Amino acid sequence: xxxxxxxxxxxxxxxxxxxxxxxxxxxxxxxxxxxxxxxxxxxxxxxxxxxxxxxxxxxxxxxxxxxxxxxxxxxxxxxxxxxxxxxxxxxxxxxxxxxxxxxxxxxxxxxxxxxxxxxxxxx
Amino acid sequence: xxxxxxxxxxxxxxxxxxxxxxxxxxxxxxxxxxxxxxxxxxxxxxxxxxxxxxxxxxxxxxxxxxxxxxxxxxxxxxxxxxxxxxxxxxxxxxxxxxxxxxxxxxxxxxx
Numbered sequence: 001x002x003x004x005x006x007x008x009x010x011x012x013x014x015x016x017x018x019x020x021x022x023x024x025x026x027x028x029x030x031x032x033x034x035x036x037x038x039x040x041x042x043x044x045x046x047x048x049x050x051x052x053x054x055x056x057x058x059x060x061x062x063x064x065x066x067x068x069x070x071x072x073x074x075x076x077x078x079x080x081x082x083x084x085x086x087x088x089x090x091x092x093x094x095x096x097x098x099x100x101x102x103x104x105x106x107x108x109x110x111x112x113x114x115x116x117x118x119x120x121x122x123x
Numbered sequence: 124x125x126x127x128x129x130x131x132x133x134x135x136x137x138x139x140x141x142x143x144x145x146x147x148x149x150x151x152x153x154x155x156x157x158x159x160x161x162x163x164x165x166x167x168x169x170x171x172x173x174x175x176x177x178x179x180x181x182x183x184x185x186x187x188x189x190x191x192x193x194x195x196x197x198x199x200x201x202x203x204x205x206x207x208x209x210x211x212x213x214x215x216x217x218x219x220x221x222x223x224x225x226x227x228x229x230x231x232x233x234x
Contacts, residue, residue: 045161045228047224047225061222095169105222107156107222108157108159109175110171110214111174
């Protein structure tokens with residue numbers, strides 16, 4: 001079955017960086033994209049960006065440009081999201097989710113989602 | 124403040140029909156970009172409920188349906204069940220932001 005398994009919870013200090021992994025299985029990784037979405041405690045969903053599983057092209061949300069980097073490793077079918085210069089308001093659960101397009105970002109749906117990775121930022 | 128506006132909460136008794144609205148603008152829903160809906164049960168990851176405005180993925184009951192009109196979209200749930208109690212989110216593409224946007228989410232309470 002199609003599955004996305006994310007890395008474990010992280011605790012970081014303000015100013016640090018975090019890198020979350022998302023390992024895909026059950027489908028052809030290069031035929032799809034991966035989007036990243038975050039959810040602050042008790043808050044709604046926020047799209048962070050997309051990466052192609054085919055060629056690594058990215059489309060980042062304006063809010064995160066300059067602070068986020070998304071990469072893939074097709075040898076292990078794994079996507080990564082690195083967020084730098086962390087602040088306390090970056091404390092959130094970060095989700096990866098499969099996007100049906102690998103050629104470009106078109107605002108398509110996300111299915112399935114990973115289980116989520118809690119990143120806590122505190123001094 | 125979310126780009127797509129949803130009511131914070133809705134409620135209904137078992138067996139009833141409820142609708143959740145998702146109001147956008149000319150740069151997203153009104154521009155013809157598709158709307159997708161997700162269900163998030165407490166403590167779990169979101170699950171795709173409706174894609175491409177009105178399509179249900181395999182396994183989603185036909186009690187769930189989606190529709191669009193102008194700059195808004197709606198999710199309808201008929202035959203309400205206790206297990207439907209969850210948060211619901213709409214999502215679309217916004218050309219001004221060049222990316223996806225979500226509604227703020229709606230908490231459904233089954234009375």
